Amino acid sequence: MSVRMDGRQKRITDAGLTLWFGLAILFLFAPLAISMIYSFNVGVVGKQTSNFTGWTLEWYPAAWNDLALRRSVQTSLYVAFWAALIALGMGASLGYALVRHPSPQVRKWLSGLTYILLIVPEVVIGVSLLLFYAVTGIPLGAATLIAGITPAAIAVTALIVRARALTLDPKLEEAAADLGSTRLKTLWFIVLPQLLPAILAGGLMSYAFCFDNLVVAAFLTTPTVNTLPVYLYGSLQYGPAPSVYAAATVVFLFTVTLLGLAALCFQLSRRSGRVRLGDVR
Amino acid sequence: MISASQPSQLTSKRAPSARVADHLFAAIPTAWLAIFFLAPLAFTVVYSFGNSLFGAVELGFTLKNYQTALSGFYLSTFLRTVQFAITASALCLAVAFPVAYFIARKAGRFRTLALVLILIPYFSSFLVRVMSWQILLARGGVFEVVLNFLHLHEGPLDLLDTKTAVFIGMVYAYLPIAIVPLFVVLDRMPPALLEASRDLGASRFQTFWAVTLPMARPGIATAVLLTAVPMLGEMVIPKLLGGSRGVLMGQAISSQYLQSQNYALGSAMAVLVLIAVAVVVAALARLTKGFAEVAA
Numbered sequence: 001m002s003v004r005m006d007g008r009q010k011r012i013t014d015a016g017l018t019l020w021f022g023l024a025i026l027f028l029f030a031p032l033a034i035s036m037i038y039s040f041n042v043g044v045v046g047k048q049t050s051n052f053t054g055w056t057l058e059w060y061p062a063a064w065n066d067l068a069l070r071r072s073v074q075t076s077l078y079v080a081f082w083a084a085l086i087a088l089g090m091g092a093s094l095g096y097a098l099v100r101h102p103s104p105q106v107r108k109w110l111s112g113l114t115y116i117l118l119i120v121p122e123v124v125i126g127v128s129l130l131l132f133y134a135v136t137g138i139p140l141g142a143a144t145l146i147a148g149i150t151p152a153a154i155a156v157t158a159l160i161v162r163a164r165a166l167t168l169d170p171k172l173e174e175a176a177a178d179l180g181s182t183r184l185k186t187l188w189f190i191v192l193p194q195l196l197p198a199i200l201a202g203g204l205m206s207y208a209f210c211f212d213n214l215v216v217a218a219f220l221t222t223p224t225v226n227t228l229p230v231y232l233y234g235s236l237q238y239g240p241a242p243s244v245y246a247a248a249t250v251v252f253l254f255t256v257t258l259l260g261l262a263a264l265c266f267q268l269s270r271r272s273g274r275v276r277l278g279d280v281r
Numbered sequence: 282m283i284s285a286s287q288p289s290q291l292t293s294k295r296a297p298s299a300r301v302a303d304h305l306f307a308a309i310p311t312a313w314l315a316i317f318f319l320a321p322l323a324f325t326v327v328y329s330f331g332n333s334l335f336g337a338v339e340l341g342f343t344l345k346n347y348q349t350a351l352s353g354f355y356l357s358t359f360l361r362t363v364q365f366a367i368t369a370s371a372l373c374l375a376v377a378f379p380v381a382y383f384i385a386r387k388a389g390r391f392r393t394l395a396l397v398l399i400l401i402p403y404f405s406s407f408l409v410r411v412m413s414w415q416i417l418l419a420r421g422g423v424f425e426v427v428l429n430f431l432h433l434h435e436g437p438l439d440l441l442d443t444k445t446a447v448f449i450g451m452v453y454a455y456l457p458i459a460i461v462p463l464f465v466v467l468d469r470m471p472p473a474l475l476e477a478s479r480d481l482g483a484s485r486f487q488t489f490w491a492v493t494l495p496m497a498r499p500g501i502a503t504a505v506l507l508t509a510v511p512m513l514g515e516m517v518i519p520k521l522l523g524g525s526r527g528v529l530m531g532q533a534i535s536s537q538y539l540q541s542q543n544y545a546l547g548s549a550m551a552v553l554v555l556i557a558v559a560v561v562v563a564a565l566a567r568l569t570k571g572f573a574e575v576a577a
Binding site for chain 2: 009010013014016017018020021024025027028029030031032034035038050086090091093094096097100101102106110113117119120121122123124125126127128129130131132135147148150151154158183184187208212214215218219228229232233236240244245248251252255256259
């Protein structure tokens with residue numbers, strides 16, 4: 001095979017791959033763009049159809065003035081906040097235990113549990129929780145919903161924290177212990193500061209996940225506790241209003257801002273990690 | 282990555298009382314998950330063997346629910362779901378692989394940007410994005426206009442409420458989480474290995490087939506795991522894009538709970554989905570284990 005033929009083949013492959021990537025990006029962004037564009041659509045008698053009937057700004061104030069919509073956003077914010085806070089605490093402690101628990105057997109079981117959390121389909125968790133709460137007589141409310149959406153978020157946070165904990169130098173903890181620090185002091189002053197950015201990133205990630213959770217929430221909502229995705233899902237039956245797209249656009253911008261913060265935290269965690277290691281060496 | 286040293290000496294030095302903290306770190310999340318995750322799953326398993334009454338279940342041991350769930354309409358729903366999940370996951374992988382390959386090998390200094398672009402849509406409302414596909418796929422919608430413009434299709438295209446629409450939706454929804462694990466393995470692959478293959482006279486295709494693809498197996502397995510498993514329980518996409526035609530397990534289970542109030546049958550169907558998930562996981566574990574043996 002001549003070198004020239006090979007070069008041409010390579011150019012064709014590269015062009016093909018670039019094109020494929022471009023198409024994939026187009027594919028991924030098309031619905032996002034549509035949902036944003038249609039939040040400005042006049043619609044047909046207040047209903048959303050696939051016809052674009054002209055530009056208007058009225059759906060943003062309409063979404064704001066829709067009391068049920070606004071209450072569902074408030075519920076979502078409240079539920080996602082507490083769920084993320086719980087997932088942050090539990091996930092951080094699970095993620096650290098996955099790396100540092102003294103017994104290899106326990107570590108193995110914990111990592112098994114973490115992966116099970118990720119792979120059980122949401123619909124199975126949703127119906128199981130519905131059954132569980134019904135049988136045990138626990139009344140459904142915000143608390144049961146918060147508890148129900150935490151498992152997957154705990155797993156995500158645990159894996160992020162675990163990745164960071166794996167890079168920690170155990171010698172630092174040993175040195176602290178040798179210098180007379182108690183275990184708790186070591187955890188608080190040595191381990192926690194190093195893990196903190198990963199923990200915060202995990203928490204913000206959990207927040208985004210919990211806010212968008214539809215399937216589990218659909219089984220556990222009550223007339224008074226109704227989250228935004230569940231409200232939107234319910235509104236589909238009589239045709240979504242363009243205000244749905246307006247609300248989604250605002251929430252998306254909010255989430256992206258949060259994720260930007262999470263990325264910043266993670267970036268800082270990597271940088272501070274490097275500095276700390278440099279200090280020790 | 283996982284090979285980072287475990288603190289064995291560290292723990293042996295510690296006084297037993299100092300280990301309390303370590304045990305608490307394991308025990309607290311485990312207790313929480315035992316109550317809000319494992320116990321509910323156990324309830325579902327127990328109820329799947331019970332006798333269904335109207336809106337209630339009499340506990341007992343019968344296989345009746347499984348017999349119902351594995352016959353007639355329910356069996357065909359189950360098989361259709363498994364078939365959908367496998368096909369959609371394979372399609373997803375086929376679309377994702379070149380994208381991951383591009384990001385890992387060709388994107389150069391734009392790789393972080395490329396990854397971020399892949400992930401951004403994933404964080405907007407899932408429901409709203411699926412709803413937007415209704416607009417894109419509708420008769421006279423953007424999809425039809427573009428295909429007509431490119432002369433790939435002539436005339437109107439009735440995609441909405443078809444199987445094809447469900448496949449498009451599934452591939453769309455799970456594409457980002459298929460790309461990430463593939464990117465990770467392709468990114469870690471030493472370029473020297475590929476050069477060696479070239480030096481030994483392999484063509485580009487042979488190198489890809491004999492070196493790149495086998496080494497990417499763990500990433501492929503993870504990608505399949507992260508796409509096929511949630512697809513087995515997917516209920517929103519079939520409902521919004523497949524209309525009434527494509528009933529899959531997710532919808533079937535939810536309607537047993539919410540409409541028919543047949544908790545026992547619904548539980549049996551949920552357990553069947555869990556078994557399908559376990560089979561997928563076991564098959565993938567074998568695939569990667571085989572890889573570990575080859576590598577060692």
